[in-house]
Amino acid sequence: MTGPVLETERLSKRFDGLVAVDAVDLRIDAGEIRGVVGPNGAGKTTMFNLVSGLYRVSGGRVFLSGRDITQAPPHVRAAAGLGRTYQTPQIFPDLSVFDNVAVGLAGSRPPSLRDALVGRRRDWDGMRARVEETLDFLELSPGAAAAAGLSFGEQKRLEIGRALIGAPRVLLLDEPAAGLNRSEIDALAELIRAIRARGVTLVLIEHNMKLVMGLCGLITVLDFGRKIAEGTADEVRRDSRVITAYLGRTDGARV
Amino acid sequence: MSEALGLVVFGLAIGSIYSLVAIGFSMIYRATGLVHFAHPDLMMIGGMIGYTLATRTGLPMPLLFVCSGLSVAGLSWLIDRVGFRPIRRQAALLNLIIATIGWSIILVNVALFVWGTAPLSYPQEYLPKGRTIGGIVIVPQNLAMLAVALAAMVALHLFFTRTVVGQALRATAENPVAAQLMGIRIERMMMLTFLMSGFLAGGAGVLVASIVYANFDLGLIGIKSFAAAVLGGFGQVGGAMVGGLVLGLVETIAAFYVSSAYKDIVAYTLLILILLVRPEGLLGTGRARRD
């Protein structure tokens, strides 16, 4: 009986008096596909930023496979097995598709000066193979052209590839379906299941309720930085507090 | 005791020179994101223009300040209009910074041509007898500098926080695209910035040059203003003020207790040490970035 793979304990973030995240407790077990939903401004992305280390916590703690990573800088968390993507794909536009994904290896194989100077081509064959395998898995072709030329959907997949190549235990996806069309969303769902099948636990922030209900075992609902509900799709859908939270706002989501 | 007081007053006086230039420097950065290496040389030009006005027309000091200030304001605006505006959109920031270096070279050489190489002293009337405190001579200009710097800081603070135009300027600096979408005329804001900072620099130049001398390399003093601006927190007008005063104090104390030769090194080293402890500067509000 191993503990949760990702856990937060009273996680909080204040910005000069504004409470963005308010004492959120999360327990995500291995193999889950967890959904995190809530109206706009509920603090979902802020929470991701806290978990991945881009923001300092105002209170609370973060645990990755039982290890307290609250004070660890982002790259240490990534190396420990935490991957993430962003709402708008944060890729490297001028780098090739290959290079974009290759950067994701930095956690497991830190780029070193000595390696660069003394290393031989074949020392990197293993890395090269992993990049190619990941690209293959994501149905992206290597090519030499700059990543800026990719379509939006391809850029999103590219970013997932960069996160995935580090063999993370947990993958945080921030609105992976945003901006995708119908068929792309279906493909995304397939991809997410395939990633889970590889042993990666996934946490999704999403507004696309159909996707969330279909994919996620458990869903956590945030509003005003606080967790207001948590449960299966059915439980959450019927929760009165959730309904109020969405109906009370002009920017609710499709259910 | 009076010795310490003299040191403090002198240090503050020197510091307020740095402050005046640093404030302008910070403003430009705040509003345009540009690190304007030619800014200290605008101060120098102000001092030179003041010299010419003083010798030709004998205007009283306050008027010299204003006239020089206005002239340099115009010059500052012109440089932006001709040099930066046409390229602001497509040029990389690094290129713009290098362009300011180019303007610095141009200004220094123009001063060389027009006024020659010899240091020029303002006519006697402009340098009244000062009071001696603790063996250090304090002249009215010193107090004027301090007063002007303080006034400028207060005025700018109010301007940036209370007036619509000031807030528009800040918004432009934070996020030009959003500001533009909100209907703020960015170019106008930037023009205003260059005018205001130019005025301050020109006036400061008169004050400095009247005490020291008017010469083409007066801009070297300005280099210390960079340090002052950074020390206080780059982009913070209040920080520029504080940074300038602190730098002036440190420098004066170092000159007195260590040696005049090493005062600069002491001052700069202190700057770097402070930055290491507090990377965003004394008053700076750095973005909440962790490393």
Place this chain on the structure above:
Amino acid sequence: MTISWRRRFWTPTSGVTVAALVAVPPLLASSPYYLFLLNTIAVFVMLALGLQLVLGYGGILQLGYAGFFGLGAYTSAVLTVHHGWPFPAAFVAAMVVAVIGALVMSPIVRLHDVNFAMATFVFGLILELVYNQWSAMTNGPIGFRGIPPPTLLGLTVREPEHYYYLLLAALLAEYLLISRLLHSPFGTVVRAMRENETACRTAGVDVTRVKVTLLLVSSAIAGAAGSLLAHMNGFISPPTFGWATSVAVLMMVVLGGVRSLPGAIVGAVVIRLVVEQTSVLGQYSNIVFGVALVLFMAFLPTGLAGLVGRVSARVPWAGRLGTGSVPS
């Protein structure tokens, strides 16, 4: 734009270039002035490449580069003249001292954007002041005289032609070094950091360590160049290692085009020639220089390499310095 891992250095183009470079001295043997000029240019090419690495590829706004140039020069001078060290040891020591200097400066890598740039600028100022004022060691503004020509493997390199080959060897070694660095996983990370630092962090890159590494390498290069300059001229003085030189090298990189090694070389040659020839214009030379600078920044932002199309059309740092903002 993709740079694969480990590209071949010896291509027909590079082979011909190197051969041509090797053949130069005999052609110029009759005019020592040109050889001397060429040697000076070579030293600055070394500097330009070093700065290109840290600034052009790394995006680190190092404004105090000439200070490290000076660290190498003075270290080498002092060790050979005052302590009788042999040149090879002094040369290595020059690099070591420059690296130590960079290490001392390295904590500022944590600073935000502009503060970092200004801190490097101030650091350069401090070094220049030290060269001017620590007379006991550096002989102050008068300059350091009597630096002996280098002695390698029993041979004393006195003639400009021979010095040329020494410089050429150093240059080739440096170019190879930088090239290998960039064509490696390390190089990929460096280029990625320039585009999106935040994404790099969450992807597992220790950004601070990479930046510090770049700083150290570029400083070592500057130190080496300094040592070579000192022994070439026999005399060094503080102004050579101050802001003006930092600016000159900065311009070389920008002229050549950021992120282009051949560009940096061309930039160095052009700027150095301009600096040498400005005496022709007499009094007006500096103003022309300043005006040229402004015009050039306006009309050729991507540098000469951009003209040739080798550098991508995306202009770096459009907007604020640095890419450290957190997407929200």
